[in-house]
Amino acid sequence: MEATGDTIGGIADRELDLLACAIAQSPAMDCARPARTGGIDWARFEALVDRHRVGALALAGAARIGMPADVAARLAGEEERNASNYLRSIALLRKLSDHFARAGIEWVLLKGIAVAEAAYERPALREMIDIDLMVDAVRIEEAEGIILEKGFTRIHPRFALDDAKRANFAKLHSAYSYFRRADGAQLDLHWRTSQNPYFVPQIDAHWREWSGTTVVSGFPTLRPDVHLAYVLAHGAKHGWVRLKWLADVERMVAMLDDAGVALLTATLREHGLETVAGSAFALCHTLFRSRLPEALADLTSSARAAQLHDHALELIAADLPMGGAGIGKPGYLWRRMRHSLGLVRRRGYRRRALLLEVVRSHDLEHVPLPKGWIVPMAIISPVLAVGRAISGKQ
Known part of the structure; x- marks a missing residue:
């Protein structure tokens, strides 16, 4: 796709296109053209930077897009803040790693630091x-105890968990x-x-076998091909509504040599994630103009992949700051459900995906269901949501 008019990528949105161009690894386009032609709403651009959590990356691409000096100045502290968070996280992980080792708790680091x-x-x-x-599900309470000893407070869920609520929450959530x-x-x-336990069940079952170490800090993480498969599944489940996740994908793919591409392709096929x-x-090609290895570019050509690509673009566009999108908007909810239900074709996946779209786990606090009884929440949660909406209007 060539840049036409004021649009660079796949969404007719000048500020989003400009942001995508700023954070792309090596964009094959003239990023500064829209800025030179005028009309960029830089306040909206900054809102997008914040929404997509790419301040340091956007600043790194400032010259590429012709970013005004005042906007660059406001982003100047982003990389320093990231560095501070990174160092704090490394120090915390070292302490947790020691405690987990003493307790005999196996663990693995996902996304974030490992990708960075x-x-x-x-x-x-x-x-x-x-x-x-x-960590293993049977060691969760032990691991939680160690985390709480380090001064943390559980914020999701916020309510106390008895055996039934803990079991029901575990069926609805993953963390x-x-x-x-x-x-x-x-x-x-x-x-x-x-x-959704039917999304990437093999990773859930075999993550210990596929764990290795990160490049620098030595913490256990997934094997590169499996980790990228997980990153793809995570971003897809959330509709790619943060460009940060696509920036991760672009950079992880750029690291692959021919053997890495072949291994990734086989892993995606093994996990049923070719369409995802x-x-x-x-999306990386549309928004960033990413150069893809032939074997990975072939995966973009299927009708289902094209459909998911279009659904994700709709979600990204609907989720723009000041766009009025939200879970209470029927159109947005329908887009999200369409995307979520179509991610994989695996027995049990769609039924659980639909359940997860309508159930709100915080309702478990007020509904004393027996252990394992989560299906009734598909009726109870919408009723409670309507009640809250009516109450809010009074």
Whole structure:
């Protein structure tokens, strides 16, 4: 696709196109053209930078897009903040690693730091808000105890968990979230990689066999091809509504040699993620003009990959700042459900995906269901949502 008029990428949105051009690894286009022709709403551009969490990357591409000096000045502290978060996370992980080792808890580091170290010129170019750890489901409570001892408070879910609520929450979600007020550290503790257990079940079952170490810090993480498969699944589940995740994909793909491409292609086929990957690679080409290896470019050509690509573009466009999008908007919800239901064709996936779209886990606090009874929440949650909406209008 060639740049035409004021549009660079696949969405007729000058500020988003300009941002995509700024954070692309090596864009094959004239990024500064829209800025030179005038009419860029730089306040909106900054809102997009914040929404997509790419401040340091955008600043790194400032000259490429003709960013005004005042905008660049406001982004000047982004990389320093990322570096501070990164160093804090490394220090925390070293302490947690020691405690987990003493307790005999196996764990693996997901996304964030592992991607930043392996795929970016400088780790601080990637914003890292939280740390994602995964442990075996049967060791979750022990791992949580260690995390709480380090001064963290569980913020998701916020309510107390008895056995039934813990079991039901575990069926609806894949992680607990924690926050430490003393330094602002955030951490997600996973027992599986996705809320939907039918999405990437092989990774959930075999992550220990596929774990290695990160490039710099020596913490355990997934084998590169499996990790990229997980990154693709994670971004797809969220509709790629943050360009940060696509920037990760572009850079992880750029690292692959011919053997790496062949291994990744086989891994995607093994996990049934060819369509998910093809749509993501197509988005990278549309938005960033990424140069794809032939074997990966072939994955973008299927009708299903093209459909998911188009759905994701709709979600990205609908999720723009000041666009009025939100979960309460029927059109946005329908787009998201269409995208979510079409990600993979695996028995049980669509039924669970639909359940997860309508159930709100915080409702478990007020609904004392027996252990394992999550299906009734598909009726209870919408009823409670209507009640809250009516109550809010009174």
